[in-house]
Amino acid sequence: MGGWNIIAILLAVCDLIEITVALVLLYLCCLRRKTKKPTSSSDSENFLKLSYQSLVKATDGFSSGNLIGEGSFGLVFKGVLNEGERTVAVKVLNLVRHGALKSFLAECEALRNIRHRSLLKVLSVCSGIDSHGDDFKALIYKFMINGSxxxxxxxxxxxxxxxxxxxxxxxxxxxxxxxxxxxxxxxxxxxxxxxxxxxxxxxxxxxxxxxxxxxxxxxxxxxxxxxxxxxxxxxxxxxxxxxxxxxxxxxxxxxxxxxxxxxxxxxxxxxxxxxxxxxxxxxxxxxxxxxxxxxxxxxxxxxxxxxxxxxxxxxxxxxxxxxxxxxxxxxxxxxxxxxxxxxxxxxxxxxxxxxxxxxxxxxxxxxxxxxxxxxxxx
CATH class of the missing domain: 1.10.510.10 (Transferase(Phosphotransferase) domain 1)
Structure with missing residues (x-):
């Protein structure tokens, strides 16, 4: 009888270990799903990846017909991304103007950590080379349909x-x-x-x-x-x-x-x-x-x-x-x-x-x- 008792105890311990391992695996699986959940649409808006070529296409080559304003250090164009899915405002910096680069860096730094419903939302930035081989920098904003x-x-x-x-x-x-x-x-x-x-x-x-x-x-x-x-x-x-x-x-x-x-x-x-x-x-x-x-x-x-x-x-x-x-x-x-x-x-x-x-x-x-x-x- 003593031998059967020992076997029964061992089987119970094995069952307990299996249950514990299963619970741990289930917890780890759930934790992994949480950390890898799909990026929300609002997050994706904050991380638009836009190249110079995509902005040229969106603004029809930065045409005068899409010019909607002038900022402190550049021109602002209306642009349409992804075959008409989203309209944005593209501020192209005039880097020849003194202080324009400093302005670009200051604006990026200032807007990086500030969020308010009454501040214009920046969707992305673009820094690269234009078709003439010159430096190109632009800020991409949420388009305001009623203008200034x-x-x-x-x-x-x-x-x-x-x-x-x-x-x-x-x-x-x-x-x-x-x-x-x-x-x-x-x-x-x-x-x-x-x-x-x-x-x-x-x-x-x-x-x-x-x-x-x-x-x-x-x-x-x-x-x-x-x-x-x-x-x-x-x-x-x-x-x-x-x-x-x-x-x-x-x-x-x-x-x-x-x-x-x-x-x-x-x-x-x-x-x-x-x-x-x-x-x-x-x-x-x-x-x-x-x-x-x-x-x-x-x-x-x-x-x-x-x-x-x-x-x-x-x-x-x-x-x-x-x-x-x-x-x-x-x-x-x-x-x-x-x-x-x-x-x-x-x-x-x-x-x-x-x-x-x-x-x-x-x-x-x-x-x-x-x-x-x-x-x-x-």
Missing amino acids: LDKWLHPSQTVAETMDRPRSLSFSERLNIAIDVSMAVDYLHHHCETPIVHCDLKPSNVLLDDDMVGHVGDFGLVRVLPKASANQSSSVGVKGTIGYTPPEYGMGNEVWTRGDVYSYGILVLEMFTGKRPTDDMFQGTSNLHNFVKAALPERMVDIVDPALVQEVVQGNMLADRNSNDGRARVSTKLRESLISILEVGVACSAELPRKRMDISNVVAELCRIRNKLLVSKR
Whole structure:
């Protein structure tokens, strides 16, 4: 009997070992499947492999018909990949221009680790040799179907433009875009590992998708600030676009986050007045900031974009006809909101940097204005 007991014990131990081995193998198999799962479509978008030849084909040889814009250091073309499956924007760097290579490297470095819904998405980069044997470098972005904010604020007068899209942006669209841009700047200034200064905020660098969401692009002049300081950078050289650069840059000061706030303020004033900061009406000490500041609040209607004035007037007419349904309250809130938004633009574009709003406060204020207006419409 003792011998049978020993055999039974041995068989039980063998069964236990077999079960343990089977469980271990099953675990390892599952673990292997997890580590080798197929790459998602979103991951594949981030790692497009594009050659110079594929970009030539996509843009029809970088033809003028596909030219959709001009960046700080190059031209931007519309391209169609994979037999029409995906439309992209291709920014081809002009490497002959001084600072273009440095711009390319800075933009790649800055965009490598930043992600935000209001920042233009970079799908890939291309670095190689063109058909003439020269260096070729390009950035490939997600295509924004509604183009730049600049083209909406200052539309051309061609028949094609008039037929393709509305003549102007509504008040709510402008406010939403202003909030989108402020959130992007706030992210760059306060929510990255180190503060990032865009250096070239302007309407042509804000792109609109099919939902009219604003995306900040063209990081060719971007500067990453030292970790020890959220103020100044050690970078020198080109610091932005005339009309949007803060006064201190003209005096030799280095770039900093308050410089972006100034540019943002000018952008907001342009969005709601329809006037460029480089308009011929601004001569000598006259500028867009002073023009708006002098008119607020009493003469607000005299300075805002005529399209917005029409929107206010139409709101007043409806209010007069339907004074009992709350439309009068909406019309008043619209006027108050316009004044408040222009005041934000003025505060951001103050000549003295210490008087400018922090971009986080800008986000909070603009969202408060939007929420207040939405409540009044209920």
